Structures are given as C-alpha cells and as structure tokens.
Amino acid sequence: MEDASDGAIRVEIKGLWVKFGAVAAVRGIDLTAYAGRATALLGRNGAGKSTTMRVLAGVIPPTEGVVRVDGLDVSEDLLAVKRLTGYCPDVGGLVPRATPWEHLQLAARLRRMEGWEDRAQDLLERFELGDAAHRVTSGFSHGMGRRLSVILACFHEPAVLLLDEPFDGVDPLGVEATLEVIADARARGAAVLVSTHLRDLAMQACENALVLRGGASVAELRAHELVGEEGAGVYRALLD
Amino acid sequence: MSTAHSWTELRSSGRDLASLLAFRRAGLTASGHRRLRLMGLLVLALTVTAAVAPAYLGGDFPRKNSGNVLALLPSASLAFLLLATFTAVASAGGREVVPRDQAVAFPVSPTTDHLGALLLAPLNIAWIMQAWLLLGAASYALGPSRVWAYEIPVLLWIVAATALAQVAGWLAEGVRRGRHGIGIFRVLVVVFALALGSLIVTGRLAPVLDHSPTSRLLVLLLDTQAGYWWRWALGLLVLAAIGLAAVVVGAIPARWALQRPMREELRLESGHFPARPTAASDFVMMLRIDRAAVWRSVPLRRGMTVLAVMPGAVALAGDLEWRMLTVLPGLVASGGALLFGVNTWCLDGRGALWRDSLPVGPRTAFLSRVVVLMEVLLCSAALTLVLAALRAGRPTVPEAVALLCSTIVVVVQVIAAGMRWSIARPFAVDLRSARATPAPPVVMAGYSARLAVSTTFTGLAFSGLAELHDARYAVCAAVVFLCWSGWRLLRATRRWEDPAVRARVVATVAG
Numbered sequence: 001m002e003d004a005s006d007g008a009i010r011v012e013i014k015g016l017w018v019k020f021g022a023v024a025a026v027r028g029i030d031l032t033a034y035a036g037r038a039t040a041l042l043g044r045n046g047a048g049k050s051t052t053m054r055v056l057a058g059v060i061p062p063t064e065g066v067v068r069v070d071g072l073d074v075s076e077d078l079l080a081v082k083r084l085t086g087y088c089p090d091v092g093g094l095v096p097r098a099t100p101w102e103h104l105q106l107a108a109r110l111r112r113m114e115g116w117e118d119r120a121q122d123l124l125e126r127f128e129l130g131d132a133a134h135r136v137t138s139g140f141s142h143g144m145g146r147r148l149s150v151i152l153a154c155f156h157e158p159a160v161l162l163l164d165e166p167f168d169g170v171d172p173l174g175v176e177a178t179l180e181v182i183a184d185a186r187a188r189g190a191a192v193l194v195s196t197h198l199r200d201l202a203m204q205a206c207e208n209a210l211v212l213r214g215g216a217s218v219a220e221l222r223a224h225e226l227v228g229e230e231g232a233g234v235y236r237a238l239l240d
Numbered sequence: 241m242s243t244a245h246s247w248t249e250l251r252s253s254g255r256d257l258a259s260l261l262a263f264r265r266a267g268l269t270a271s272g273h274r275r276l277r278l279m280g281l282l283v284l285a286l287t288v289t290a291a292v293a294p295a296y297l298g299g300d301f302p303r304k305n306s307g308n309v310l311a312l313l314p315s316a317s318l319a320f321l322l323l324a325t326f327t328a329v330a331s332a333g334g335r336e337v338v339p340r341d342q343a344v345a346f347p348v349s350p351t352t353d354h355l356g357a358l359l360l361a362p363l364n365i366a367w368i369m370q371a372w373l374l375l376g377a378a379s380y381a382l383g384p385s386r387v388w389a390y391e392i393p394v395l396l397w398i399v400a401a402t403a404l405a406q407v408a409g410w411l412a413e414g415v416r417r418g419r420h421g422i423g424i425f426r427v428l429v430v431v432f433a434l435a436l437g438s439l440i441v442t443g444r445l446a447p448v449l450d451h452s453p454t455s456r457l458l459v460l461l462l463d464t465q466a467g468y469w470w471r472w473a474l475g476l477l478v479l480a481a482i483g484l485a486a487v488v489v490g491a492i493p494a495r496w497a498l499q500r501p502m503r504e505e506l507r508l509e510s511g512h513f514p515a516r517p518t519a520a521s522d523f524v525m526m527l528r529i530d531r532a533a534v535w536r537s538v539p540l541r542r543g544m545t546v547l548a549v550m551p552g553a554v555a556l557a558g559d560l561e562w563r564m565l566t567v568l569p570g571l572v573a574s575g576g577a578l579l580f581g582v583n584t585w586c587l588d589g590r591g592a593l594w595r596d597s598l599p600v601g602p603r604t605a606f607l608s609r610v611v612v613l614m615e616v617l618l619c620s621a622a623l624t625l626v627l628a629a630l631r632a633g634r635p636t637v638p639e640a641v642a643l644l645c646s647t648i649v650v651v652v653q654v655i656a657a658g659m660r661w662s663i664a665r666p667f668a669v670d671l672r673s674a675r676a677t678p679a680p681p682v683v684m685a686g687y688s689a690r691l692a693v694s695t696t697f698t699g700l701a702f703s704g705l706a707e708l709h710d711a712r713y714a715v716c717a718a719v720v721f722l723c724w725s726g727w728r729l730l731r732a733t734r735r736w737e738d739p740a741v742r743a744r745v746v747a748t749v750a751g
Contacts, residue, residue, distance in 0.1 A: 020744075057597040059746060061739040078739070082599035089597070091750055092590020096672065097508075097536040098529050101515050103591075109518050109525040110600045136536055137591075138672055139509030152594060 007035035009071075010160050010191030011056060016065035018051050018215075025051040027215040028065070033160070038182055038192035040202035040223075043212035044239055049195040050090045052212075053164045056193070057087035070159050083111060086158035090165045090195070093149035096138035100129055100148050103137070104155060111156045123151045127177045142169040147177070154181045161185045161192045167201050179205055199235055203227050211238045250488060253351035260337045260348065260356065264680070276682060283368065290372035291391045294380035301383040309381040310458060316377060317454035320370045321401040327364060328357075328409025330546040331539075332416075332674035333497055335360040335681050340673050354406065354494035358487065361402050363681045365688035371398050378461055389464035389472065396479035397457050403486030407493055413674075414497035422504055433553070440557055440631075505538050505672055522600050526608040533587035534580065534612060538674045543579040547572055548620040552627025562632050562639040563706040569621040569647040570695025573654040574688065576617040581658035582687045583678035584609045585749045586669040592750040596742065606736045609662075610655055610729070617651045638714065642706035645718035649702070650695045653721065656728040657691060663735050666744075668751035 011033035018026040026048040033039050041049040054060040055067055058078050067074045069081045094103065101120070108116040124130045127147040137145060150166050166178050182205045185192050196202045202209065203223045211219045219238050226235050268276065328334050334357025336343065361367060378394050379387060416425045439445040460475040513532075519525035534540050551568050560568075580587060587609075588595050595605075625643070629635075635643070667679050677684050698721065705714040735741050 054593070054743075054747075057593075059593055059596050060743040079599050079601065082597060085597070087594065087597040089593035089750070091593065093594040094589075095529060095533065095587075095591035095595060096589040096670065097533045097587075098591070099513050099515075102513075102529060102532065103594075105515070105518050106525050106529055107598060110522055110598045134512050134514060136509055136511070136513065136532075138589075138670075139506075149594065 007037055007189070007191075009033075010035050010069065011193070012066070012068040013052070013056075014066045016052065016055065016067060017063045018048075018055060018060060019063045024063075025215055026055075029212070029215075029217050031210055031217070033191040033193055035159075035189045035191055036186050037208065038186055038194060038206035040206040040209040041193060041195040041212060042197075042199065042202060042209050042226075042235065046214075047212035048215040049212055050164050051215075053087070053090070053162050053193065053195055056081075056160065057085055057089075057162055058082045059087075059089075084159045085162055086153035086156060086160070087162045088146075088149040088153035088164055088166050090168075092145065093152070094137040094140070094145050097136045099134045099136055100124060100151075101133045103148070103152055107152060107155055113156055116155075120155065123155060126180070127151055127174060143171055143174060146170050147174045150178050150181060154185060157185075157188060157190070159190055161190050163192070164195045165197070166194065167196055167198050175201065182206075199226060199232065203231070211235070213239065247488075249349070249351050250355075250491065253349055253355055253491075256348065256352040257337065257355045257359070260343075260346075260352070261359075264337060275686075279682070279686060287372065287375070291375040291379055291394075292387055294376045295382070295384040295387055298380045298383075303380070303383075306381040306383075309377050310462075313374070313377055313381070313458050313461070314452045314455040315449045316370075316374055317397055317401070317457050318449065318452045320374060320398065321405060321454070323366060323370055324361065324402050324405030325408045326546065326550060327367065328361070328405045329412040330542055331409070331677075332542075333357055333409045333413040333494065334406060334675065335363075335677060336673075336675050337681075339670070339676065341670050350495040350498040351491040353498060354410065354491050355487075357409075357494075358403060358406050358490070360681045361406065363685040365685065365692045367402075368685075368689075369692070374398065382461060382465060386464050390461045393457060393460045393472075393476060393479060396476060396483060397454075400479050400483035400486060403483050403490060407486050407490045410490060410493035410497045414493055414500060417497060417500035417503050419503075436553070436557065445557060502673065504674065508536055508538060509672075523604050523608060526600065526604060527611055530587060530608050530612040531615075534616060537580075537671045539671055539676050540579050542674055544576070544616060544620055547575045547579070548623040549627070551575075552624035555624070555628035555632075556630055559631050560628060562629075562635040562643065563703050565625060565628050565632065566643050566646040566702040566706060567696060567699035568624055568628055569643075570650040570654075570699040571692075572621045572624045573617045573650045574691035574695050576620050577613070577654045577658040577691060578678070578684060578688055579616070580671065580678050581613045581617075581654065582661045582684075583665075583667050583669060583749075584613060584658060584662040585666055585745055586671060586678050588749060589670055590750050592746045596746045602737050602742060603733060606659070606733050610659060613655050613658060614651060617654060618647070621647050621651065636706075638708055638711040639706045641711035642702045642714040645705075645714045646699055646702035649718050649721040649725070650698050652725040652729070653694060653698060654691060656725040656732065657694070659729060659732040660735075661687065663732055663741060663745055666748040668749055 009032055011031065013029055013031040016026055016029045017024060029048065029052060041052065043049055051060060055062050055074065056069065058074055058081050061075060069084050072080050074081045104120040124133050127150070129144065129148055132140070132144065137148065146166060146168055147170060150163060153163060154161055167175050170178065182192050182194065194202055194205055203226050207223045209221045209223060209226055210217055211221065225231060336353065337356035337360065374394050375391060378390055382390050412425065415421050418424065439448055460472060463472040463475065519528055551571050555565065555568060585592060669676060669678050671678065679687065701717065702714060705717055
C-alpha cells in the first residue's frame, strides 16, 4: 500500500500476535492505514480479522507487537485510543435492553460530545431507524442491529473507523447508507478498516485490501486487483 | 391426547431429553465433569445422611418432642408443595435444559421441555433444603426402626409434589401468556395473598393447616410403625400414581403454554421508552444503562418481586421473632445474586464488546455494576424485612442493630462473591425469556449452595449477637465481616482492571 502514503498514518501495526492460551489467533500481522483511506480486511473464518479489529478497538490486548492509533500505543494509552476509534463489532454490538437513543446518549456522554442530538437523529433517519429510536434493541432484527452498530461506530466522527462485518444481513438501503458513512469518514480524513466476507462490497468501499489466512497476512492488494471474476479467482487462490 | 399417544410421545421425549443432556455434558471440560460427579455424590451422601442420621443422633427413643415434629410434618409437606409451585410459576414453567436461543435449531417438543424442567427442578438449594428437612424430620420423629419404610413415602411425596408444582407452573404461564393474562395472573396472586392474609389475621391458619390433605402422608408414615403394611402399600401406590399422572398430564399444559406468544417479553421489546436528559456524569450514565438492563428484563422483574415478597410473607405467616429475622436478608440477598449477580456482565449481552470499546475506565464500569446489584439486594431485603416486621412487635436496640448489621454484611458479602464469580466464570446468556438463568442449571445449584451456606452462617451469627445486651458486639462483628468482604471485592476490581481478564469476560459474554 505504498501509494497511500500521501495521508497521515492513523493505524500502525507491527508484528501483532494475539494468543488465547495455546491458540494464536493472530500471528505477526503488519498493517498501516492512512488518513482518508479505507482498507478491507479479507479472509476466511478464523483468519484473524475480527481479533485484529478488537485489538484496535482496545477490547483485546495484544500479546506481542506494537499497535498504534494516531501515534498512541494501545497498550499504554488505552482510553485515549478508545476515544479515537469507532467500533462496530462483528457480533451483536448492542446492549439488549437499552434503546438506540440510550446507546447514543452513553457514547456522547463518555466522549464529551456537545449538541450531539441533531447528528444522532440524522444518522438514525439515514439508516431508517428513526421510528425505533426509543425501543429496546432486543426486539430488533439482525439487520437493524447491524445498522445501529454502524451508527454507533461513526457517530462521534472518529479518526479511525472500524467496521467488522457491517454489511452482514443488511438490506440494500442499509448497505448504501453504510457506504456513505465510509465515504464521509474518508472525506474528513479518517482511516477506515472494513472486515467482511462480501468481496464486491469491500472493493466498492475500499481501495486497498489485506488478505489474512490462519492469523497471518498473505497479501496486500489494490482494490481493482480483486474486482470481478478475475479478482474472485485471485482471492480464491489466496484463501487456500 | 389419548393415553397411547401420550405414552409414545413421553417415550420419544425422554429419548430427546437424553440427547439434550448429552449435548450439555459435551460442553463440559474434564474438570467440569469431575466437579459435576463430585457434586452429585455429595448431594446423594447428604440426602442419605439427612434421611438416616437424625434417627440415630437425636438421643434416646422415644423422644419427648417427636410428637411436635410429627404434628408439623403435614404443614412442612404442604410448604414443600407451595415452594415448588412458586418456583415453577416464577420461572415461567421451569428451567430449560438447553437455552431457547441455542435450542432453536433442534426440534425440541413441549413434552421434552416439560420433562427437562422437571428434571432440573431439584437443582435449587431451596428445593434441596426443604427435601432434606422433610426426610430429616421424619427420621428424627420416627427413629431408627424401619427407616426405609417411612422414608419411601416421603420420597414419593417429594417427587409427586414437584410434578404437581410443574403442572401448576405451566398453567400459570399459559394464563400469563393469554391476551389479558398478566392482569388475570396479578388478580389471582392478589386473591391468594388476601386469602392467606385473612387466615393469618383471623388466626385460622393453624386449623386450616391441620386439615391439609398432606396429613394423609403422616398417617402413611405412622402405618409403618403400627405394622399396617397393606395400607402402607396402598398409600405408596396412590402417591406413585399421583406423581406419574402429574408427569404425564403436565405435558398438556406445557404444550398449551409454550405455544402461546410470550406477551410480557414482547410487550417490553415493543414498548416505547422516552428519552431522558443526558446524565451529569459518566458513572450515572453507566448506572442508568445497567438499571435499564435489570428493570426491563422479564425474569429479573419477576424474580425480584418473588424474592422481595415471598420470604417476608413466610416470616409474616410464621410470626418470626426479631432475632430470627437476621437470617432473612441473607436468604433474599442470595436469591437476588442468583437472578443476575453471579454473572453480572451478562446484562450487556452481545453489547459487551461495544460497551468495552467506549472510553471509560474499567473501575467505573465495575462500580456501576456493584451499585446496581446493591440497589436490587437492599431494596428486596428492605421490603422483606418490612413485611416480616409487621407481626414481630417492637425490637430491642441490640436486635435492631444486629438486623441492620446483618443486612449490610450479607449484601456486601453476596456482592463480593457475585462479582468474583462473574469474572471467573462468565457465560453468554440472554436474559430475555422468563425461563432464563444467568448460568447453566448445575452451576446455579453450586452457586446457590455456596451462597446459602455463607449467608446463613452470617445470619445465625448476628442472630446470636442480637441476644447480647450490648449492640456494640454486632457492630464490631459487622466491621470484621465487612473488611473481609471489602478486601475480596477490591481483589475482584483489580482482576477486572486487567485487560486480558476483561477481554476474556467480554468476549465470552458477547458470545
């Protein structure tokens, strides 16, 4: 991704290892993400995409290696890193008996946001969740939950936007809104990382891709190299 | 449902239940298997001890208070039936062998669910203690002669009462899931409470209890001593038939109830919760979300209501003295912890990952969870004590101080234990359904036993201190207890602050 170096470095990962007991979920990944750029993390189940995202979100500590967000080390300045990132987890991501508005209120309070209500309302409307703003999320469909998770990740306009499976089970309008969120984030200079199994959508949203296999990176590619049938063949070959 | 059809379905459901149990067992680690076996053996050994030991350890026979114990046995048997019924009703028909969200891929029939709930009913410390009490009381009163003969009917009654309670549990759940079910159910509860209250106020409770159908059980027990073996054998057959019929017939209300929509849960999920102004501090905002997680959960709301009212009502009916009330806060606090406190991070459910990604210190999150748990336990204990105090007269200063100290101590004790367990053994649980529990049934049984032992010990210690003339003894003891529990709570906080530990808990809870 050498051509991306025109923007500032937002995310820098060097030799990241994450172990759960004897199992290594991530084995020495290196990754650099730049301001105004979107990078896709691709790979099969268990490739280490979500674990890498969780480390960047400050939810899982790295076992080895250096992980920096806007120059801050996640192992040393966790709270500051959490303020800089916006995270949409791969599973659930919503407190079951809180309403979307309460989720946004909590995020706004903890991030010291002022006058956030208009933006919150606008995002809810864009993702067609305005009518459900005051209902508890346990009654939400999977797609509604995914859409709200994307809203929560981008709500505070973070420097690093981490979207783990944001398109999973989401209808076309939700996908469109998510693509807009990614475009907006890039436009204001955020680095975006998108983990997904939907290669075509990933290539639509990102210009770079990092393919992971068995917890290690196997290739860094430009988006156009993974587009279409030819791209599908390239990607398929990298998975085995 | 024809008899032949019932039997076929029951047999098939029995096989399905065995498969579900094997599925649950497969999820256990080697140490889990070992612990389960040990626990099973321990319960079995204690049950045999409860059934046999009092016959030999109660002094020379005949004992002067055997008659009193025998006279109370019908009431105790009825109390067992009531307790089992309240448990089944409060848990919406009983626990699930495999939680609903995990069992959704499998064709689990209502009959299998019914049999599973029956099988899990004894995994409850209150049920076990009551069963031991019945076995022990019979053993103490009737002595070492023909122990096996008089304990068999007691065991059969325990089985039959549990099965009957299960039927009542399904019926209540079926009613509750009807169009106006919640209202009807509340009216039924109020009518029952008023009837019980009027019996207590008019002093007619004892005569009514004397005419309880469970007095037939006492006759059956005495038959073994008089040598009326034909009558005894016939009695056993009747008890066995009641139990078996309740097991078989229970499948009908189970199917009826389980096929109805979960109205209370759906009402909460589709309800509108108006926005409130943003809280003035991070902590208050966190606390608000945690409180919502508790008060908007059907099993937690039901559990707290039962917990706050039941022990107090029993104390009210039993006309307990002040010094004995010191045991009640422990009972209530233990029950409260078992609602969600033993796996407190499960309140966040699948939102745990997102919540942990927010910029707030782990200590704030921990403190918020401690406070919400403390609120639940203190409120429940206070309501229980208010009810229990109605007939207890005026307390002495040492009694009042001992009760206050006991309440504070057991609450902190239970919170420390709950927070430690929440970190050591988290579980991914969805507390949506009224049948949900914060941990698997076997684990819950272990937690409830440990909490019951520690809080009962504390309650009894303060009960003894209430008899002393100086209230300062109770205060000094409370300080010692609080220091110990406070230190354990502090240790749990430090564990939570470790990012690796927190990551494990959060990832587990989020599923």
